[in-house]
Amino acid sequence: MKTLRQANIHFLSIAGLLTVSLSNNLQAQLPACVTSLSYQEGFNNATLSNCFAQQQVSSASSSYDAITPISNSQSPTIQAPYEGTHMLRFRSSFIPNGIKRRLVTSPFNTTNASNINVAFQWYEGNPNSSATNDYPTEGVQVQYSYDGSTWHDAGSFVSRFAAQSPQWSLKSITLPAAAEGQSNVYIGFVFSSNNGFNCYLDALQITANTGNPATSCAGPVPAAVTAIGSNTAQINWTSSNSQYSELFYSQSSTAPGAATAATQSNVLNNNYVLSNLNANTTYYTWVRNYCGSNNYSNWAAAAPFTTLCNAAQQPNAGSIQGNDQLCTGATATLTATVSGGTWSSSNTSVATINASGLLTANNAGSTTITYSISNSCGTATATKAITVNQNSPVTDINGSESICAGTQAQYSNATSGGSWESLNPAIATINSSGLLTALQSGTVTIKYAKTQNCGIAAKTKTITIAAKPTLTGIQATETANRLNYNFEAQNVQNAGTYLWNFGDGQTSNSSNPNHTYASSGSYTVTLCITNSCQQTCTNTDNYKQYNLNTGTTSINTKYQHQSVSVFPNPVQDNSITLRVDLGIDNLSDIGVYDMTGNKMNIRTEHLSGNSLRIDVADMAQGVYLLQYSFQGRQAISRIVKTR
Incomplete structure (x- = not known):
């Protein structure tokens, strides 16, 4: 079983970029670029130059078998291209065995060319890195064609694996003589997959001798261009058995002919520094030797180069x-x-x-x-x-959700640096330390807010202010059975539960109970009403019953002695009369109060006998409480003014 591995093939394209099309008509795809010898390609762009096309040789095309430039960061097995920023990759590790794909150059005119050489850098891997060494068909085959359809092999198949350790290796293949003297020659690279390692190609160079093919003067061998600046570059070559060398350079890729005049002649060394070049411009250079007696070698092309940009560019x-x-x-x-x-x-x-x-x-x-x-x-x-x-969040407000009116409660927040506010100050107020004062019953919302870089962050809490239970007194009404009474709590507010004590050991939780006494006598009746806030109870109420079996006694006051009577009640006039059978001297501390506890301004006048008149002319229509002391005991009677 084969071990699936991934390796990288690197192609450099000097001429430019091509957007690869993976259509079903790849066999007919040919490049549209105009090229000439000599030609170099570094493949240093993200897409192929339009000087190249791709043809599917076998099997269906896919995005995996496209030949594409990649950067070193896209290559998991090769640390860097041979030169520049990109290299060509045939992704053979991801496609089935036997798939082949051809990279095709634009056609070259080889009419005046000889010794057409195809050189490129090829990444080789050690065959021992494969457990079974079963990838002999994975690699590339150089070909040439006159029409882009019929192809001929040139040189031997270049395998992905070689004996040396993994490295870039220069491959050089000279096309057969049949490729010379043609108006159109396409050069192809057929990549083969064996589902093993990726293939990588870089630094492609296609050169030829041009000019007079019959010359006996040996031509120079161009070397790499060095010392490239914004307006200078050094052209290098090697030569022997010549009197001097000549140099021709141009911004055009068209090769000089035998009769083309040299740009620079009589160069005795194997290098020459070009000056006064344009910045950020591509130049093409050729070198030839002079061997005497008007005998020149063919022009040999050096690698094209591009000058650097100047500061202004x-x-x-x-x-x-x-x-x-x-x-x-x-x-x-x-x-x-x-x-x-x-x-x-x-x-x-x-x-x-x-x-x-x-x-x-x-x-x-x-x-x-x-x-x-x-x-x-x-x-x-x-x-x-x-x-x-963003604002730091404010934590929740800590404290009770319900308190009683007239009380205080402490609230807190774990977030420091904030401020307190009551959104309903008529219901309750809160000070800077979070102490809440409940003023009256209702619902209040308090807020704790902190100002930050991005505005105000706040939390709120809704609190119910419960009212205390209140009542003004109790009233008893005798029924036909003179020992049986209906009891009623007067003006009750906010009561939750009721507890009546009838003074004879009997109780009731009804709001308006009925009770029958076992016998006549004097009883103390009390009522306690309770809610979540507190308990409110009436004062001791003594109800003296006289002639329970023969008479009627209405219990409608907190305490009313039999010898004291109030009339008229309800009152429509300007005064009421208080009559005391046991003598008016036993009466003291007389006052009239409204239902909220405010004492009214009254005038009293002693009438003849045991009667006292109270002037209520200035009092508004409503219910009032007449309070007095009789024989040292406090009593209250309810009076009603109707107009």
Whole structure:
């Protein structure tokens, strides 16, 4: 069983980029670029140059068997291309055995060319790295064609594996003589898969001798161009048995002929420094030898080179202007001092930025906004650090959800530095330390808020202010059975439960009970009403019963002696009369109060006998309590004024 491994093949394209099409008509695909000898390709772009096309040789096409440039970061088994930033890859580790795909160059005119040489860097792997060494058919075959349809092999099959350790290795194949003297010659590279390792190719160079093919003067061998600057470059070569060398350079890739005049003659050394070149410009150079007696070698092409950019051509991203502090959910527009660039964010979970520079804060954190401007000389960037803030949450308010009116309660919050507020100050107030004072019954909302960089963070709590239970007294009404009474609590507010004590050892929880006494006598009747706040009870009420079997006694006051009577009641006039059978001297501390406890302004007048008149002319219509002391005991009678 084969062990699936992944390796990298690197292709460099000097001529440019091609967008690869994986249509069903790949057999007919041919490049559209115009090329000439000599030709070099570094494949240092993200896509293939339009000087190349791809043809499916066997099996169906897919995205996996396309031949594509990749960067070293995309290659898991090769640390870097042979040169530049990219290399060509045939992804043979991901496709079935036997799939073949051809990379095709644009056609070359070889009419005046000889010794057409195809050289490239090939990444080889040690066969011992494979447990069974069963990948002998994985690699590339160089071919040539006159029409792009019928192909002929050139040289031997180049295997993915070799005896040496994994490394880049130079491969050089000279096309047969049949490829010379043609108006169109396509050069192809057929990659074969064996479902094993990826294949990688880089630094392609296609050269030939041009000019007079019959010359007996040996030509120079071009070497790499060195010392490339913005307006200078050193052309290098090796030669022997010549009197001097000549140099021709141009911005055109068209090769010079035998009669073409040299740009520079009488070069005695094997190198020459070109000067006064244009910055950021591609140049093509050829070198030939002079052997005397008007005998010149063919022109030999050196590798094309591109001069560096000068300072004025370098891109400039300027600077970024705008706010560097935002709150979550906010937006801000950043501007650049130079137009024509693109925006990006290093952490889009924190903030994103669109093409217009609109920054949107998503989550708390930090991100770096980059503004990039690119041209043929490279890319310049300007950056700005952005911080996105959000409010720290305020914890819940601690304290009771219900208190009684007239009481106080302490509230607290674990978040320091905040302030307290009552949203219903008529119901309850709260001070700076969280002490709540309940003024009256109702519902109050208190708030604890803290001001932060991104506004105010707050928590609220709703509190019920419960009222105390109140009543003004009790009333008893005798029934036909003079020992039986109906009891009624007067003006009850906020009662939860009732507890009547009839003074004879009997009780009741009814709000308006009926009770029968066992015998006549004097009884103390009390009522206690209770709610969640507290218990309110009446004072001791003595009800003296006289002639229970023969007379009627209405119990409608807190205490009323038989010898004291009040009339008229209800009162329609301006005064009421208080008559005391046992003598008015036994009466003291007379006062009239409204139902809220306010004492009314009254005038009293002693009439003849045992009667006392009380002036109520200034009192409004309503129910009032007449309070007095009789023989040292306090008594209360209810009076009603109807007009």
